[in-house]
Amino acid sequence: MKIALIVPGGVDASGEYRVIPALLALIRRLSLHHQVHVFALIQEPQPRSWDLLGARIHNIGVRHTRIRAVRAIRAEHRAGPFDVVHAIFSGSPGLIAVSAAWMLGIPSLVHLGGGELVALADIGYGGRLTWRGRVREALVLRAAFAVSAPSAPMIDRLGSLGIAARRIPLGVDTEIWTPSEPRRRDISQPAKLIHTASLNRVKDQPTLLLALARLRDRSIDFEMDVVGTDTLNGEMQRLSHSLSLSNNVRFRGFLPQQPLRALMQSAHLMMMSSQHEAGPVAMIEAAMTGVPTVGSAVGHIAEWAPTAAVAVRPGDAESLAREAALLLSDEEQRLRIAHEAWSRAVRQDADYTARTFEALYEEAIGVRRRSTHRLAKQ
Known part of the structure; x- marks a missing residue:
């Protein structure tokens, strides 16, 4: 598969600073078997590209970000067609993903990972603080082939909005976070x-x-x-x-x-x-x-x-x-x-996350192929 991942950032060229470790774990695992292009909206102020963990990172930059992101996805699609477009976080990444996928005639997926569904007015936080944000999320979540979120409360919230979603936690990399069973503590120490x-x-x-x-x-x-x-x-x-x-x-x-x-x-x-x-x-x-x-x-x-x-x-x-x-x-x-x-x-570690997303990609591609086949027979 050729996969377009849309992210706000978290994919710095250092691989260590200004990164989202669970996102890097997913990228590394997907890149083992697929061609992965990551479109980072504002990792850096100016546009540039680099390789990271087997994927190609396309940093869009801060000016006219949404328009230029869609153009960059379309340009890479012409070089070799994408099979799916996947936004990690909704908001601007989700809007870009569903817009580009609609133009290209391929499935889009959106994974909610932040405050897209909340409105905490006292601290000015959440994707539903404004009517524009509420309309954007309603359009994005209904346009995507599949919506996912990491935890049951998020799935319940999506359900209350009429969105059927899959629970897919972002697991951690066991090569870094080697599993270590709980240890009894010395209660004489702090x-x-x-x-x-x-x-x-x-x-x-x-x-x-x-x-x-x-x-x-x-x-x-x-x-x-x-x-x-x-x-x-x-x-x-x-x-x-x-x-x-x-x-x-x-x-x-x-x-x-x-x-x-x-x-x-x-x-x-x-x-x-x-x-x-x-x-x-x-x-x-x-x-x-x-x-x-x-x-x-x-x-x-x-x-x-x-x-x-x-x-x-x-x-x-x-x-x-x-x-x-x-x-x-x-x-x-x-x-x-x-x-x-x-x-x-x-x-539910990073391997589980990657396998679950891969299965969802295959499901989306299969549905699109069957739909295209039915249309061709009509």
């Missing part, structure tokens, strides 16, 4: 906590830090590593200091996959405080290394609770602290949840 997410409004780190302050007030001895790019100009570090958490919380900034895995391997509990998640992949990375998650009832956290995760109401710092404290005080329960999470992560 609990090692980890939070992996960019510092931004939707991840709601103020709720996380308030929960950590409550953990400290409960006399829980812990160390928290916060890993992720800071988009809030030090606001969370200042809040941590004001809550007297400087001795407990370390802000690590961005970490590449290998050092992140080593840090994750040493943790006992992942804590997430997001207002919305389609996944998160970070939770699956934690599960792969034997680390369970306590967090907001969104995405995989809501989907896996109560047997493979612990979920609380978003924005509820007191409940987040309470549930984390309970799990840290009951090692047998922590291990039970960790084992179930590990089992799920291993079963």
Whole structure:
């Protein structure tokens, strides 16, 4: 197959910085058996192309991005026809995918991976904040041959909008995130906590830090590593200091996959405080290394609770602290949840994701061929 993947970014030429690791894992696996062209909308400001993990990356750039993306897909199609066009994330990638596929007469697929279906007005986040966004998503999701999303809450939300969708989690690369079964912790030592997410409004780190302050007030001895790019100009570090958490919380900034895995391997509990998640992949990375998650009832956290995760109401710092404290005080329960999470992560890794998407591509191509054959006979 010749596959066009449309992505907003996450495919930097370094293969390490400004990347989406689960996306790279998918690209590498698809490229083993297929010809893959990735059209990245704004990875870099200026247009250029490079090779990465067996695929050809076409960076579109920031000016007239949608129009030039469709033109680039059509030009590559003339050089050798695509079989499918697949958007990873809806929004602009989805619109480009269905538009180009319609022009070329081939199937389009859209995978939702972010905030396409939400409207969080208080933080200005979500694809449904404006009427234009709502109309765009309605058109894109109904024009695509197939729609997928990573977690059951996303599938339920799509169903409420009249969209039948497939659940396809973005699994992690087991060659980097080597499966490691849960380990019993030494309860005489501080609990090692980890939070992996960019510092931004939707991840709601103020709720996380308030929960950590409550953990400290409960006399829980812990160390928290916060890993992720800071988009809030030090606001969370200042809040941590004001809550007297400087001795407990370390802000690590961005970490590449290998050092992140080593840090994750040493943790006992992942804590997430997001207002919305389609996944998160970070939770699956934690599960792969034997680390369970306590967090907001969104995405995989809501989907896996109560047997493979612990979920609380978003924005509820007191409940987040309470549930984390309970799990840290009951090692047998922590291990039970960790084992179930590990089992799920291993079963639905990056190989599973690639196989599932490949089957969906073949289904779409088969439907198109049968339709073309019927039209030719008429």
